[in-house]
Amino acid sequence: YATIGIIGAMQEEIKLLLEQMEGTQSEQHAGLTYYRGTFHGRKVVLTQSGVGKVNAAVCTQVLIDRFGADVVLFTGVAGAVDPELNIGDIVISASSLQHDVDVTALGFPRGTIPYQAVSEYPSDEGLVRLAQAAGEKVFPGRCRTGKVLSGDQFIADRAVVRGLYEELGGACTEMEGASVAQVCHMNGIPHVIIRSMSDKADGSAHVNFADFTVEAADRSFAIVSEIVQSL
Ligand code: ADE
Secondary structure (H helix, E strand, C coil): CCCEEEEECCHHHHHHHHHHCEEEEEEEECCEEEEEEEECCEEEEEEECCCCHHHHHHHHHHHHHHHCCCEEEEEEEEEECCCCCCCCCEEEEEEEEECCCCCHHHCCCCCCCCCCCCCEEECCHHHHHHHHHHHHHHCCCCEEEEEEEECCCCCCCHHHHHHHHHHHCCCEEECCHHHHHHHHHHHCCCEEEEEEEEECCCCCHHHHHHHHHHHHHHHHHHHHHHHHHHC
C-alpha cells in the first residue's frame, strides 16, 4: 500500500497518532481536516471524521479521491454488544453492518439496504489477520474478531443492546465503521475497523464512556500502530 488512510471520529481517537506522525501538513476539505505525514516510515493521511455515518462516509470518499488512500484503517472506541466483552477489550471487524437501516415494513430484514447486493461489508482478510496478530502481541487475550454494528445512535439501554446481540449478532456498536466500510466497498478499497470498548452500551454507558474513552482510544491506536508497522 502506497498511502494509508487512517480515520478516527473524535479528537481522543486521533490524538496519539497525530502526535507521533512526522512531517505533518494539514489540509481542509468539506469542513474536515486531513493530516498528511509519515508514521513508522509509511505515508499516511490521518483525519478526524466527526461523529456519525454521514461524516464518516464523506471523509472516506475524500481520503480515497483526493489523497489516493489505497487502504483505510478506522481506529476508535465502541460500546460492547457481546456480553463476554469487557471495557478495554478490542474488536477487530470481520464485517460491519448499519443496524439503524430499517426497511422491515417492506419485508427487508433489519440492517438490509434494499436493492443492493450486500449490506454487511466484509473487512479485508489480510488486514484482519494483521490486526489479529497485532492484537495478540499488544493485548494478548483481550482481542477478538466480530461484527461491528454502526448507527447514528449512542446506545445506552440494556434491552436495545441485547437486541443488537440476539437479532444481529454484533460484537460491538459504534457510529461510523459500517459507513466507512460501505464507501470502501463501493470504491474497491480494503479496510478494517479497530475498536476498543469504552462502555457496554447499557444504562451505565454514558458514565463509562466519559471515564474510559481516552484509555480505550489509546488501546485502539496501539493496535493500529502495530498494523502500520506490519503492512
Ligand atoms: N461509541 C462508544 N460507545 C458507544 C455506544 N454505547 N453507542 C454508540 N457508539 C458508541
